[in-house]
Amino acid sequence: xxxxxxxxxxxxxxxxxxxxxxxxxxxxxxxxxxxxxxxxxxxxxxxxxxxxxxxxxxxxxxxxxxxxxxxxxxxxxxxxxxxxxxxxxxxxxxxxxxxxxxxxxxxxxxxxxxxxxxxxxxxxxxxxxxxxxxxxxxxxxxxxxxxxxxxxxxxxxxxxxxxxxxxxxxxxxxxxxxxxxxxxxxxxxxxxxxxxxxxxxxxxxxxxxxxxxxxxxxxxxxxxxxxxxxxxxxxxxxxxxxxxxxxxxxxxxxxxxxxxxxxxxxxxxxxxxxxxxxxxxxxxxxxxxxxxxxxxxxxxxxxxxxxx
Amino acid sequence: xxxxxxxxxxxxxxxxxxxxxxxxxxxxxxxxxxxxxxxxxxxxxxxxxxxxxxxxxxxxxxxxxxxxxxxxxxxxxxxxxxxxxxxxxxxxxxxxxxxxxxxxxxxxxxxxxxxxxxxxxxxxxxxxxxxxxxxxxxxxxxxxxxxxxxxxxxxxxxxxxxxxxxxxxxxxxxxxxxxxxxxxxxxxxxxxxxxxxxxxxxxxxxxxxxxxxxxxxxxxxxxxxxxxxxxxxxxxxxxxxxxxxxxxxxxxxxxxxxxxxxxxxxxxxxxxxxxxxxxxxxxxxxxxxxxxxxxxxxxxxxxxxxxxxxxxxxxxxxxxxxxxxxxxxxxxxxxxxxxxxxxxxxxxxxxxxxxxx
Numbered sequence: 001x002x003x004x005x006x007x008x009x010x011x012x013x014x015x016x017x018x019x020x021x022x023x024x025x026x027x028x029x030x031x032x033x034x035x036x037x038x039x040x041x042x043x044x045x046x047x048x049x050x051x052x053x054x055x056x057x058x059x060x061x062x063x064x065x066x067x068x069x070x071x072x073x074x075x076x077x078x079x080x081x082x083x084x085x086x087x088x089x090x091x092x093x094x095x096x097x098x099x100x101x102x103x104x105x106x107x108x109x110x111x112x113x114x115x116x117x118x119x120x121x122x123x124x125x126x127x128x129x130x131x132x133x134x135x136x137x138x139x140x141x142x143x144x145x146x147x148x149x150x151x152x153x154x155x156x157x158x159x160x161x162x163x164x165x166x167x168x169x170x171x172x173x174x175x176x177x178x179x180x181x182x183x184x185x186x187x188x189x190x191x192x193x194x195x196x197x198x199x200x201x202x203x204x205x206x207x208x209x210x211x212x213x214x215x216x217x218x219x220x221x222x223x224x225x226x227x228x229x230x231x232x233x234x235x236x237x238x239x240x241x242x243x244x245x246x247x248x249x250x251x252x253x254x255x256x257x258x259x260x261x262x263x264x265x266x267x268x269x270x271x272x273x274x275x276x277x278x279x280x281x282x283x284x285x286x287x288x289x290x291x292x293x294x295x296x297x298x299x300x301x302x303x304x305x306x307x308x
Numbered sequence: 309x310x311x312x313x314x315x316x317x318x319x320x321x322x323x324x325x326x327x328x329x330x331x332x333x334x335x336x337x338x339x340x341x342x343x344x345x346x347x348x349x350x351x352x353x354x355x356x357x358x359x360x361x362x363x364x365x366x367x368x369x370x371x372x373x374x375x376x377x378x379x380x381x382x383x384x385x386x387x388x389x390x391x392x393x394x395x396x397x398x399x400x401x402x403x404x405x406x407x408x409x410x411x412x413x414x415x416x417x418x419x420x421x422x423x424x425x426x427x428x429x430x431x432x433x434x435x436x437x438x439x440x441x442x443x444x445x446x447x448x449x450x451x452x453x454x455x456x457x458x459x460x461x462x463x464x465x466x467x468x469x470x471x472x473x474x475x476x477x478x479x480x481x482x483x484x485x486x487x488x489x490x491x492x493x494x495x496x497x498x499x500x501x502x503x504x505x506x507x508x509x510x511x512x513x514x515x516x517x518x519x520x521x522x523x524x525x526x527x528x529x530x531x532x533x534x535x536x537x538x539x540x541x542x543x544x545x546x547x548x549x550x551x552x553x554x555x556x557x558x559x560x561x562x563x564x565x566x567x568x569x570x571x572x573x574x575x576x577x578x579x580x581x582x583x584x585x586x587x588x589x590x591x592x593x594x595x596x597x598x599x600x601x602x603x604x605x606x607x608x609x610x611x612x613x614x615x616x617x618x619x620x621x622x623x624x625x626x627x628x629x630x631x632x633x634x635x636x637x638x639x640x641x642x643x644x645x646x647x648x649x650x651x652x653x654x655x656x657x658x659x660x661x662x663x664x665x
Contacts, residue, residue, distance in 0.1 A: 019492045026493075030501060034508040144646035146597055148604045148617075149638040152624060156631050246496040250604055254624065265605055268504055276504065280497050287494040 009296055016292045023284045024074055027277050028067055034273070079278030084270045090278035097260035098282075101252070104175060104259060105244045108182035112240065116187045117233065120194025121226060124202060136195070139188035147247035151181035151254045168256055178255045182247050186240040190233055198229040231302040238291030245283055352582070355658035362654025365647035372644065376448040384426045385438035387445040388612040405630060406432040430636055434626065437612075439633060446614040447640055450596050453526065453615075454648075457533040457595035458588050464534060465541025466584065470572045472542070473549030484546070487539045495536055499598065502535070503528045503607040525608045529599055537591075544587055548580035555579075582659040589652040593645040600641055616641050 054060045058069060073080060079090035123135040142150070154177045158164045166174040201207065202225055210220045245261075252261035260279060267275035316324045331339075346354070356362055385391070391412060406412065408431045415425050430439035472483040506528030552558065552575075561571050577584075602608045603617030616637045623633035 015488065015492065019489060022489060023493060023498075026498070027501060030505050034505050140649070141642075141646060144593070144649055145642050146600055146604075146617075146645075148601065148620065149641055152620065152627070152634055153638060156627055156634065160628055160631070242494055242496070246494075246601075249500075250601065253605075268500070269606065276501070280501050284494045284497050287497075288492060291492070 005299065008299065012292055012295060016288050019288050020285050023288075024071065024281055025067075027280050027284075028070055031273050031277050032063060032066075074281060079281070080274045082267075082272055082275050084267070084272040084275070090274050093263055093275065094260060094278055094282050097258065097263045100257060101245075101248055101259035101261060104178055104252070104257060105182065105241070105248055107175070108179045108244055109186070109240060111179060112183040112186035112190055113233070115183075116190025117194050117226070117230065119187075120191040121198055121221065121229070123191065123195040124198035124229075125221065127199060132195075135191060139191045142184050142188045143192075145185070147181060147185060147243075148250040148254065150184050151178070151251045154181050155254060170256065170258060174255065175257070178248075178251050178257055181251050181255075182244050185247070186236075186243055189240070190236060193232050193236060194229060197232045198225060201225045201229045204228075231298065234294055234298045234301060237294035237297075238287070241290040242287045245287060348581075352655075352659040356654055359654045359657065362651050362658075365651040365654070368643065368647045369651065372447065373451065376444055376451060379444055380441065380448075383441050383444070385428075385441050387437065387441050387614060389437060391432060391436045391438065404432065404434055404436045405626070406436075407630075408632065412436070430632065431630075433622070433633065439636075442614045442619060443616075443636055443640065446616045446619050446637060447644070449526075449609055449613065449615040450599055450617075450641070450644065453529060453599040454592040454596040457530060457537070457599075458591040460530060460534045461538045461541050461591055461595075462584065462588050464538035466545050466577065468538065469542035469545025470549050470576060473546040474553065474568060474572055474576070476550075476553075480546075484543075487542055490536060491539045491543075493536065496598075496601070498536055499529075499532045499602065500605070500607065502532045503602055506531060507607060525602070529602060529608065533595065533598075537595075541587055541591070544583055545580060548583050549576055552576050552579050585659055586652065586656045589648070589655050593648040593652070596641070596645055596648070 051060070058066060061069075070080070077091055079094070082088045082090050082093060085093065119135050119139070123132040126132045158177055159166065165177055168174045207220060207224055210224050211217075215224070248257075248259060249261035249265055251257070252259045253265050256262070260283070263275065264279045264283075266272075267279065316322065316326065356366075380387075406428055408429060409427050410431060411419060411425065411428070412432075419425055428438050428440065430443060433439050433442065468483065468487075472480045472487075503525065507524045510524035510527055549572075558571060558575055561575055566574075599608060599615065600617030600620070603615045604621040606618070606621065608618055609615045619637040620634055620641075623630065623637070627634055
């Protein structure tokens with residue numbers, strides 16, 4: 001690692017920090033701009049009760065003071081108490097939901113990467129044969145499907161029509177469909193990415209040399225070609241995590257998985273503002289960090305890439 | 309050579325007058341243009357017309373646009389009409405949840421009396437509204453959102469990107485840093501956040517105006533696109549402008565005193581039109597995607613206005629008994645997005661062969 005690399009990493013870290021700070025600021029002030037406040041529901045409490053509640057949650061202080069308090073809280077991973085779920089801390093709810101979501105999202109990401117790489121390499125090896133065409137048609141079609149469409153169709157056909165799998169995402173078997181629903185889009189994307197970079201690599205001289213000196217075809221493919229073709233896929237890791245995280249918002253709702261996405265959606269509907277803020281900041285930071293890691297890994301794996 | 313022309317001596321330095329002779333009929337005919345010279349746009353369209361998949365998709369999109377534009381004007385039902393509800397009478401539950409091509413009780417009576425009634429092609433929903441017209445309106449909304457959101461992105465992105473690219477230097481650095489920061493914000497989360505907030509703040513503001521029918525959800529989608537989604541376009545345009553800036557015709561225009569605005573409008577934008585067309589075409593499906601996602605979460609268009617996403621979301625509750633209500637909007641979203649994607653790819657191949665992967 002030379003000084004240019006170190007400079008790049010420091011620059012990216014600073015940008016990531018700035019982004020996280022900006023996200024927190026935007027989230028805070030944007031949520032404060034909502035009129036009415038969180039205690040305004042169908043049966044409005046009396047002014048005295050509202051004042052007491054506001055004092056309890058620190059909402060009666062000037063806005064800048066609230067902001068500084070919130071910022072301090074976020075640094076220590078304290079997002080304050082949830083307003084709608086009495087007596088629970090937002091951070092506890094987030095960790096609880098995130099355990100489930102991480103399992104779901106992690107499996108979906110792993111599945112997408114493994115199958116995407118295999119299908120993409122297959123398509124490249126059988127370039128312009130029917131295997132290639134079949135894989136390309138399927139992946140083009142599934143890129144056009146929003147995650148909720150995939151999820152609902154899977155739910156209908158596998159749970160209701162043929163009754164193969166449980167529709168409830170609380171059991172292990174019930175997680176199969178949500179994982180498939182989440183991984184289909186990134187899988188197709190990785191397939192296309194791998195195919196084009198693999199086609200590029202397979203045309204290189206060193207592949208011809210390897211073939212000419214009698215290396216077995218599978219060894220050429222896995223040892224020589226795939227290693228070089230995989231680098232563009234690394235850059236997709238960041239966007240993929242972002243897709244899976246946002247996709248899980250609807251997929252978890254559809255399959256009733258008790259994950260972070262389901263909490264997020266229900267807190268939007270319930271107007272549980274601290275929960276919405278906490279979850280947004282948590283997810284956004286996660287995405288920023290993942291993008292940062294994938295960008296840095298890309299430079300590490302492929303030193304030819306220009307760092308400027 | 310005609311006789312009137314004086315003959316030129318072999319070693320004379322005088323002009324050879326015969327070169328200035330009037331052209332003969334044959335020579336004139338050579339100058340006639342056999343066919344129209346092709347323009348950039350025509351050339352691209354010719355290449356696009358050769359691409360079968362893109363043309364099929366184009367026809368499909370045109371068909372869908374025609375249906376959603378004209379069918380509602382003569383369709384016998386309205387998207388918000390609850391067919392079982394007549395003012396002053398108890399509501400007729402027989403109209404709710406009709407299967408495709410079934411009729412409500414009073415309609416059956418009228419058919420028995422010999423009257424002709426337009427069938428409910430896709431049945432009705434839980435509130436007794438004709439589902440076919442709701443699908444048509446939903447598709448209309450999705451297409452409108454996709455189209456206008458892309459236009460917003462186009463306008464902001466082109467202006468921002470061309471200014472940044474043209475002026476370069478410090479202006480460019482500052483403008484691009486702003487773009488970098490917006491680019492690194494997780495867009496979908498920010499969209500959800502803004503939609504939640506705009507939904508709450510805009511509702512009282514637009515009450516009673518024409519915008520109220522559109523709903524704060526729709527407006528917030530547009531606002532969000534205007535705030536966040538233009539950065540990709542701006543980056544693309546800036547890159548193009550940076551390379552066009554080096555061209556001699558720009559130097560020429562500057563040397564004869566053309567103003568920056570004029571140079572950008574007349575010389576630079578027309579030269580990156582292919583990039584603009586392609587990325588706008590690919591922006592539309594992504595906007596439709598976003599809209600349906602938000603509507604699915606309940607943040608999109610206002611009730612009773614349907615959109616494909618909210619139709620699918622509402623159908624989720626009755627999925628066991630009425631699967632068609634879910635499958636129809638889902639399939640339509642897929643078809644629209646797929647054909648727009650493929651058309652966008654076709655446009656890219658036709659207008660910018662260099663970009664082809």
